[in-house]
Amino acid sequence: MSKKPHGGKPPHKWTSYFYISDEKRNKTYKTAKCLACINANDSSLIVEEMNNKRERCRNHLKDCSRFKAQFNEEEWASIYASILQEQEEDRQKRLEKTRGKKRLRENDNDNQDVTSLVSTLPSINSTFTSLSTQSIQPTFLDTQPSNDSILFYMPRRLTTESTKHWYNLVLRATVSCGWPFRWVENDEAREMIRFANPSLPLPSRKNLAGSILEDTAKDIKLSLESIAQSEKIGLTVAFDGWKNVVKQSILGTVIITSSGRSIVWEAKDISAERSRSEEAINQIETWLDESKKKGLKIICIVTDSAGAYTAAR
Numbered sequence: 001m002s003k004k005p006h007g008g009k010p011p012h013k014w015t016s017y018f019y020i021s022d023e024k025r026n027k028t029y030k031t032a033k034c035l036a037c038i039n040a041n042d043s044s045l046i047v048e049e050m051n052n053k054r055e056r057c058r059n060h061l062k063d064c065s066r067f068k069a070q071f072n073e074e075e076w077a078s079i080y081a082s083i084l085q086e087q088e089e090d091r092q093k094r095l096e097k098t099r100g101k102k103r104l105r106e107n108d109n110d111n112q113d114v115t116s117l118v119s120t121l122p123s124i125n126s127t128f129t130s131l132s133t134q135s136i137q138p139t140f141l142d143t144q145p146s147n148d149s150i151l152f153y154m155p156r157r158l159t160t161e162s163t164k165h166w167y168n169l170v171l172r173a174t175v176s177c178g179w180p181f182r183w184v185e186n187d188e189a190r191e192m193i194r195f196a197n198p199s200l201p202l203p204s205r206k207n208l209a210g211s212i213l214e215d216t217a218k219d220i221k222l223s224l225e226s227i228a229q230s231e232k233i234g235l236t237v238a239f240d241g242w243k244n245v246v247k248q249s250i251l252g253t254v255i256i257t258s259s260g261r262s263i264v265w266e267a268k269d270i271s272a273e274r275s276r277s278e279e280a281i282n283q284i285e286t287w288l289d290e291s292k293k294k295g296l297k298i299i300c301i302v303t304d305s306a307g308a309y310t311a312a313r
Protein backbone atom coordinates (compact mmCIF):
# COMPACT_ATOMS: atom_id res chain seq x y z
CA MET A 1 0.00 0.00 0.00
CA SER A 2 2.73 2.47 0.86
CA LYS A 3 4.51 3.90 -2.11
CA LYS A 4 8.26 4.26 -2.23
CA PRO A 5 9.24 7.87 -2.75
CA HIS A 6 11.21 8.40 -5.90
CA GLY A 7 14.21 10.70 -5.80
CA GLY A 8 14.84 13.27 -3.09
CA LYS A 9 15.58 12.26 0.47
CA PRO A 10 15.86 8.57 1.34
CA PRO A 11 12.80 7.27 3.21
CA HIS A 12 12.98 7.68 6.97
CA LYS A 13 12.97 4.95 9.56
CA TRP A 14 9.18 4.89 10.16
CA THR A 15 8.03 5.10 6.52
CA SER A 16 6.92 1.48 6.31
CA TYR A 17 4.20 2.10 8.93
CA PHE A 18 2.63 4.88 6.87
CA TYR A 19 0.72 5.35 3.69
CA ILE A 20 2.56 8.02 1.76
CA SER A 21 0.55 9.79 -0.90
CA ASP A 22 2.22 11.78 -3.67
CA GLU A 23 0.10 14.73 -2.75
CA LYS A 24 2.45 17.21 -1.14
CA ARG A 25 1.51 19.10 2.02
CA ASN A 26 4.19 21.69 1.40
CA LYS A 27 7.40 22.18 -0.58
CA THR A 28 9.29 19.63 1.46
CA TYR A 29 6.93 16.97 2.70
CA LYS A 30 4.47 14.52 1.21
CA THR A 31 1.38 13.44 3.11
CA ALA A 32 1.61 10.52 5.50
CA LYS A 33 -1.23 8.54 7.06
CA CYS A 34 -0.74 5.91 9.74
CA LEU A 35 -1.47 2.45 8.28
CA ALA A 36 -2.63 1.14 11.63
CA CYS A 37 -5.18 3.96 11.85
CA ILE A 38 -6.35 3.36 8.25
CA ASN A 39 -6.75 -0.37 8.88
CA ALA A 40 -8.50 0.07 12.20
CA ASN A 41 -11.90 -0.10 10.47
CA ASP A 42 -13.24 2.54 12.76
CA SER A 43 -15.65 4.78 10.87
CA SER A 44 -15.69 7.32 13.71
CA LEU A 45 -11.94 7.75 13.44
CA ILE A 46 -10.71 10.53 11.19
CA VAL A 47 -7.29 9.37 10.05
CA GLU A 48 -4.79 12.07 10.75
CA GLU A 49 -2.83 13.46 7.81
CA MET A 50 0.67 14.64 8.59
CA ASN A 51 3.92 15.74 6.99
CA ASN A 52 5.98 12.72 6.05
CA LYS A 53 8.67 13.84 8.44
CA ARG A 54 10.60 11.42 10.61
CA GLU A 55 9.96 13.20 13.92
CA ARG A 56 6.30 13.80 13.11
CA CYS A 57 5.66 10.15 12.15
CA ARG A 58 7.58 8.87 15.13
CA ASN A 59 5.58 11.02 17.53
CA HIS A 60 2.34 9.69 16.06
CA LEU A 61 3.43 6.06 16.46
CA LYS A 62 4.49 6.67 20.03
CA ASP A 63 0.94 7.59 21.03
CA CYS A 64 -1.10 5.54 18.52
CA SER A 65 -3.05 2.80 20.32
CA ARG A 66 -3.96 1.12 16.96
CA PHE A 67 -0.29 0.86 16.08
CA LYS A 68 0.62 -0.50 19.50
CA ALA A 69 -2.15 -3.11 19.31
CA GLN A 70 -0.40 -4.81 16.37
CA PHE A 71 2.44 -6.06 18.54
CA ASN A 72 2.89 -8.33 21.49
CA GLU A 73 4.37 -6.95 24.65
CA GLU A 74 7.96 -7.83 23.83
CA GLU A 75 7.86 -6.44 20.28
CA TRP A 76 6.25 -3.23 21.48
CA ALA A 77 8.85 -2.81 24.21
CA SER A 78 11.64 -2.92 21.66
CA ILE A 79 9.87 -0.53 19.24
CA TYR A 80 9.06 1.86 22.06
CA ALA A 81 12.69 1.76 23.20
CA SER A 82 13.92 2.70 19.74
CA ILE A 83 11.38 5.56 19.59
CA LEU A 84 12.65 6.92 22.89
CA GLN A 85 16.24 6.52 21.80
CA GLU A 86 15.63 8.46 18.61
CA GLN A 87 13.85 11.16 20.59
CA GLU A 88 16.83 11.48 22.92
CA GLU A 89 19.30 11.64 20.03
CA ASP A 90 17.27 14.41 18.39
CA ARG A 91 17.17 16.29 21.66
CA GLN A 92 20.94 16.09 22.01
CA LYS A 93 21.43 17.31 18.43
CA ARG A 94 19.16 20.27 19.04
CA LEU A 95 21.04 21.09 22.22
CA GLU A 96 24.39 21.06 20.45
CA LYS A 97 23.01 23.31 17.75
CA THR A 98 21.75 25.92 20.22
CA ARG A 99 25.00 25.70 22.15
CA GLY A 100 26.95 26.37 18.97
CA LYS A 101 24.78 29.40 18.26
CA LYS A 102 25.12 30.58 21.84
CA ARG A 103 28.91 30.39 21.62
CA LEU A 104 28.88 32.40 18.41
CA ARG A 105 26.70 34.98 20.05
CA GLU A 106 28.99 35.15 23.07
CA ASN A 107 31.95 35.82 20.87
CA ASP A 108 30.12 38.78 19.41
CA ASN A 109 29.16 40.13 22.78
CA ASP A 110 30.39 43.49 23.82
CA ASN A 111 30.37 44.92 27.29
CA GLN A 112 26.76 45.96 27.09
CA ASP A 113 25.53 42.50 26.25
CA VAL A 114 27.38 40.97 29.15
CA THR A 115 26.05 43.56 31.52
CA SER A 116 22.51 42.97 30.37
CA LEU A 117 23.02 39.23 30.72
CA VAL A 118 24.32 39.68 34.21
CA SER A 119 21.49 41.96 35.17
CA THR A 120 19.03 39.19 34.40
CA LEU A 121 20.54 37.21 37.24
CA PRO A 122 19.81 39.28 40.32
CA SER A 123 22.01 37.40 42.81
CA ILE A 124 25.04 37.58 40.62
CA ASN A 125 24.30 41.14 39.64
CA SER A 126 24.67 42.33 43.20
CA THR A 127 28.09 40.70 43.39
CA PHE A 128 29.04 42.30 40.13
CA THR A 129 28.27 45.79 41.34
CA SER A 130 29.98 45.27 44.67
CA LEU A 131 33.08 44.16 42.79
CA SER A 132 33.15 47.37 40.82
CA THR A 133 33.84 49.15 44.06
CA GLN A 134 37.22 47.43 44.41
CA SER A 135 36.30 44.71 46.90
CA ILE A 136 37.76 41.45 45.65
CA GLN A 137 35.54 39.21 47.74
CA PRO A 138 33.30 37.59 45.11
CA THR A 139 30.51 35.27 46.16
CA PHE A 140 30.32 33.26 42.99
CA LEU A 141 29.35 29.70 42.47
CA ASP A 142 31.74 27.27 44.06
CA THR A 143 30.52 24.27 42.14
CA GLN A 144 30.63 23.59 38.44
CA PRO A 145 27.09 23.90 37.09
CA SER A 146 25.92 21.41 34.51
CA ASN A 147 26.65 22.12 30.87
CA ASP A 148 23.17 23.13 29.75
CA SER A 149 22.66 25.56 32.60
CA ILE A 150 23.27 29.23 31.82
CA LEU A 151 25.35 29.40 35.00
CA PHE A 152 27.93 27.25 33.23
CA TYR A 153 28.89 30.36 31.32
CA MET A 154 29.17 32.50 34.39
CA PRO A 155 32.42 33.08 36.20
CA ARG A 156 33.02 30.98 39.29
CA ARG A 157 35.34 31.18 42.27
CA LEU A 158 38.68 29.42 41.94
CA THR A 159 39.70 26.55 44.14
CA THR A 160 42.96 26.80 46.10
CA GLU A 161 44.66 24.62 43.52
CA SER A 162 43.46 26.64 40.53
CA THR A 163 44.30 29.93 42.28
CA LYS A 164 47.91 28.74 42.49
CA HIS A 165 47.80 27.88 38.82
CA TRP A 166 46.29 31.27 37.99
CA TYR A 167 49.01 33.12 39.94
CA ASN A 168 51.56 31.04 38.12
CA LEU A 169 50.10 32.10 34.77
CA VAL A 170 50.13 35.74 35.87
CA LEU A 171 53.78 35.45 36.83
CA ARG A 172 54.76 33.73 33.61
CA ALA A 173 52.97 36.31 31.49
CA THR A 174 54.61 39.08 33.52
CA VAL A 175 58.10 37.68 33.00
CA SER A 176 57.50 36.71 29.41
CA CYS A 177 56.16 40.13 28.40
CA GLY A 178 58.67 42.00 30.50
CA TRP A 179 55.96 43.85 32.38
CA PRO A 180 56.95 45.53 35.61
CA PHE A 181 55.43 43.71 38.61
CA ARG A 182 53.35 46.76 39.42
CA TRP A 183 51.08 46.09 36.44
CA VAL A 184 48.85 43.96 38.71
CA GLU A 185 47.98 47.10 40.66
CA ASN A 186 47.20 49.15 37.59
CA ASP A 187 43.52 50.09 37.49
CA GLU A 188 43.13 49.49 33.76
CA ALA A 189 44.74 46.07 34.00
CA ARG A 190 42.54 45.12 36.94
CA GLU A 191 39.48 46.24 35.06
CA MET A 192 40.47 44.08 32.10
CA ILE A 193 40.78 40.97 34.27
CA ARG A 194 37.57 41.81 36.11
CA PHE A 195 35.74 42.00 32.81
CA ALA A 196 36.96 38.55 31.81
CA ASN A 197 36.04 37.03 35.14
CA PRO A 198 35.08 39.16 38.15
CA SER A 199 36.07 36.40 40.53
CA LEU A 200 39.68 36.16 39.36
CA PRO A 201 41.85 37.66 42.07
CA LEU A 202 44.95 39.54 40.98
CA PRO A 203 47.81 39.22 43.45
CA SER A 204 49.33 42.35 44.93
CA ARG A 205 52.62 43.55 43.45
CA LYS A 206 54.41 42.59 46.68
CA ASN A 207 52.96 39.11 46.54
CA LEU A 208 53.73 38.59 42.88
CA ALA A 209 57.35 39.71 43.18
CA GLY A 210 57.68 37.97 46.54
CA SER A 211 56.17 34.68 47.54
CA ILE A 212 54.70 33.76 44.15
CA LEU A 213 58.00 34.39 42.37
CA GLU A 214 59.93 32.50 45.05
CA ASP A 215 57.54 29.55 45.06
CA THR A 216 57.63 29.26 41.29
CA ALA A 217 61.40 29.55 41.21
CA LYS A 218 61.60 26.83 43.86
CA ASP A 219 59.32 24.58 41.84
CA ILE A 220 61.39 25.12 38.71
CA LYS A 221 64.64 24.51 40.61
CA LEU A 222 63.26 21.26 42.05
CA SER A 223 62.16 19.98 38.68
CA LEU A 224 65.57 20.86 37.17
CA GLU A 225 67.28 19.07 40.03
CA SER A 226 65.26 15.96 39.49
CA ILE A 227 66.22 15.97 35.79
CA ALA A 228 69.90 16.30 36.73
CA GLN A 229 69.64 13.64 39.42
CA SER A 230 68.14 11.15 37.01
CA GLU A 231 71.22 11.39 34.78
CA LYS A 232 72.87 7.94 34.47
CA ILE A 233 76.00 8.55 32.37
CA GLY A 234 77.28 11.84 33.75
CA LEU A 235 76.80 15.58 33.62
CA THR A 236 78.96 18.28 32.12
CA VAL A 237 79.10 21.55 34.04
CA ALA A 238 79.96 24.80 32.32
CA PHE A 239 80.89 27.90 34.33
CA ASP A 240 81.07 31.34 32.89
CA GLY A 241 81.46 34.73 34.45
CA TRP A 242 80.31 38.10 33.20
CA LYS A 243 79.36 41.55 34.37
CA ASN A 244 75.77 42.71 34.13
CA VAL A 245 74.52 46.22 33.43
CA VAL A 246 74.96 47.33 37.03
CA LYS A 247 78.56 46.00 37.04
CA GLN A 248 77.87 43.00 39.24
CA SER A 249 80.12 39.99 38.63
CA ILE A 250 77.90 37.06 37.86
CA LEU A 251 78.99 33.43 37.88
CA GLY A 252 76.65 31.44 35.67
CA THR A 253 76.32 27.67 35.72
CA VAL A 254 74.90 25.51 32.97
CA ILE A 255 74.58 21.74 33.24
CA ILE A 256 74.53 19.60 30.12
CA THR A 257 73.10 16.10 30.28
CA SER A 258 74.44 13.15 28.32
CA SER A 259 71.48 13.45 25.98
CA GLY A 260 72.54 17.00 25.14
CA ARG A 261 69.91 18.83 27.14
CA SER A 262 71.27 21.97 28.73
CA ILE A 263 69.88 23.20 32.02
CA VAL A 264 70.46 26.77 33.10
CA TRP A 265 71.34 25.96 36.68
CA GLU A 266 72.02 29.22 38.47
CA ALA A 267 73.60 32.65 38.29
CA LYS A 268 75.36 33.90 41.39
CA ASP A 269 76.44 37.40 42.23
CA ILE A 270 80.10 37.13 43.28
CA SER A 271 81.02 40.82 43.02
CA ALA A 272 81.38 41.10 46.81
CA GLU A 273 84.50 38.95 46.70
CA ARG A 274 87.89 40.66 46.67
CA SER A 275 89.82 38.51 44.24
CA ARG A 276 87.92 37.04 41.36
CA SER A 277 90.28 34.16 40.73
CA GLU A 278 90.23 33.00 44.34
CA GLU A 279 86.52 33.36 44.42
CA ALA A 280 86.14 31.40 41.21
CA ILE A 281 88.13 28.52 42.66
CA ASN A 282 86.11 28.62 45.87
CA GLN A 283 82.83 28.84 44.02
CA ILE A 284 83.59 25.89 41.83
CA GLU A 285 84.78 23.79 44.76
CA THR A 286 81.75 24.51 46.91
CA TRP A 287 79.59 23.96 43.94
CA LEU A 288 81.07 20.50 43.41
CA ASP A 289 80.62 19.63 47.08
CA GLU A 290 76.99 20.69 46.96
CA SER A 291 76.30 18.82 43.78
CA LYS A 292 77.76 15.66 45.35
CA LYS A 293 75.34 16.04 48.26
CA LYS A 294 72.47 16.40 45.83
CA GLY A 295 73.52 13.19 44.11
CA LEU A 296 74.61 14.74 40.82
CA LYS A 297 77.11 12.77 38.79
CA ILE A 298 79.59 15.30 37.33
CA ILE A 299 82.15 13.97 34.86
CA CYS A 300 83.35 17.11 33.13
CA ILE A 301 83.86 20.78 33.95
CA VAL A 302 84.14 23.46 31.31
CA THR A 303 85.19 27.09 31.80
CA ASP A 304 86.22 29.80 29.39
CA SER A 305 89.75 31.15 29.22
CA ALA A 306 89.17 34.29 31.28
CA GLY A 307 92.00 34.87 33.74
CA ALA A 308 90.13 33.92 36.86
CA TYR A 309 89.11 30.57 35.48
CA THR A 310 92.47 29.75 33.99
CA ALA A 311 93.80 30.17 37.51
CA ALA A 312 91.03 27.95 38.83
CA ARG A 313 92.18 25.07 36.64
Ligand SMILES: [Zn+2]
Pocket residue numbers: 034035036037060061064065066067
Ligand atom coordinates in the same frame (compact mmCIF):
# COMPACT_ATOMS: atom_id res chain seq x y z
ZN1 LIG B 1 -2.00 5.68 13.97
